[in-house]
Amino acid sequence: MQPIRIDDPSDPRIAGYMNIRERDLAGRQGRFIAEGKVVLNVLFGARRFEPESVLLLENRFAGMADTLSLAPADLPVYVASSEVLDAIAGFHMHRGVLAIGRKRPADTVEALLDALPPRALLAVLVGISNHDNMGAIFRNAAAFGADAVLLDETCCDPLYRKAIRVSVGAALKVPFAIGAGAGMLLESLAARGFEQIALSPSGASEITDLARADRLALYLGTEGEGLPGTLLNRLKTVRIAMAEGFDSLNVAAASAIALHHFSDKVCPAG
């Protein structure tokens, strides 16, 4: 693989990397920025995404040989000096390992659910708007073997640069689909025999008292407001016991505890 040297920050071949900090917030027609060696390894092995190009700090090229050997042989790999790379990205890139990925056509919620095995663990995210939390939840989903993540349309994008980075690539690994609203997700899951449980500080039972259904969907809501009451009324609710006088747990921390508890390792098939 021969690197292609970029000396002009306005070179059209690297236009997709221009000012990535601001552009992350806008739509990018199915494209996303992947960052760091570990994430690129996941991208090159992902079924649902394909790499479009790579942009490296020139002194990182040699150390990336193993990672790049996983990529298609005709993938363009651009290299640039630190000054040029910073001018392209719009801020100081101390790691200097970037790629642009492209989504293949996304699965619908129904198609994703229909492809699941008889025993499956899902996270269902409602209104998760913070990219750190989104990335951390995907990382926990991968760590504890969740089969997929469903999102309502008020969630932020798991393919935002920071969410992918915080997920350590898990956002490219764990299948996900976006439904119109939580009510529609609930109907689709009910039709396929999922037990549906919502995590809530006021949940009716303790999570550690619960056995795992073969098909289980775990709802997680926003930290401030939690899941809407209309949704909680239609779901079985569970809580994570906390110390007196403190009922505040970050949603990513809650997802770690709950997905760990319901993982096959802790709650194996009966």
Next chain:
Amino acid sequence: MQPIRIDDPSDPRIAGYMNIRERDLAGRQGRFIAEGKVVLNVLFGARRFEPESVLLLENRFAGMADTLSLAPADLPVYVASSEVLDAIAGFHMHRGVLAIGRKRPADTVEALLDALPPRALLAVLVGISNHDNMGAIFRNAAAFGADAVLLDETCCDPLYRKAIRVSVGAALKVPFAIGAGAGMLLESLAARGFEQIALSPSGASEITDLARADRLALYLGTEGEGLPGTLLNRLKTVRIAMAEGFDSLNVAAASAIALHHFSDKVCPAG
């Protein structure tokens, strides 16, 4: 409480708030910046800290009446317009609720340990250098009733502005002490009858198989390198089971699972 209006960003009365983003990284002679209403509530109730002053966006003053009623009556409360506040802080403060706190003389590790009850749960942090992780671990420690946190000297400062914010004030609530090194902490804990357990991906037993000793210290290490081998050799090691092919858990997520498991709610006294 009469607010004191500040119109000049270089007013010496608010010098402690100047350019807080940069100054956070430097020493501040036992002072720290607390941010947000929830954190100020904790600060005003904390035994080990005292507030020195408050600086508010002028339109936040009325809504802060309940919080300010918890503060000493002679505490100076400064208010400023959005433009002046941004010029003071050095960046845009969209929340506009700040205070400077001062530490009272810190406990030594020995004094903190000697004040603990016969049954106690501790987190022991070694080399935690990321302020988000530090704040999240303190938040989990508070949520699951840990009695204290011990840190080795290579950890970052729990009273850094961002760590306090991410902890939602728990860094001001959960007692902590900083020891010279992990070896010294281990000796001090052993002398006081603590069972000492290290979380490690290669741990000898599953955490869910472990009962809780009355006095338990749980070691957490850096995410990249983990705890040093010399330390792991002297401790009982436990792992958190993960899915095949994925052995990467964020240290804050690991702390949530482990502290929840060992909390009095999940592992009550026998």
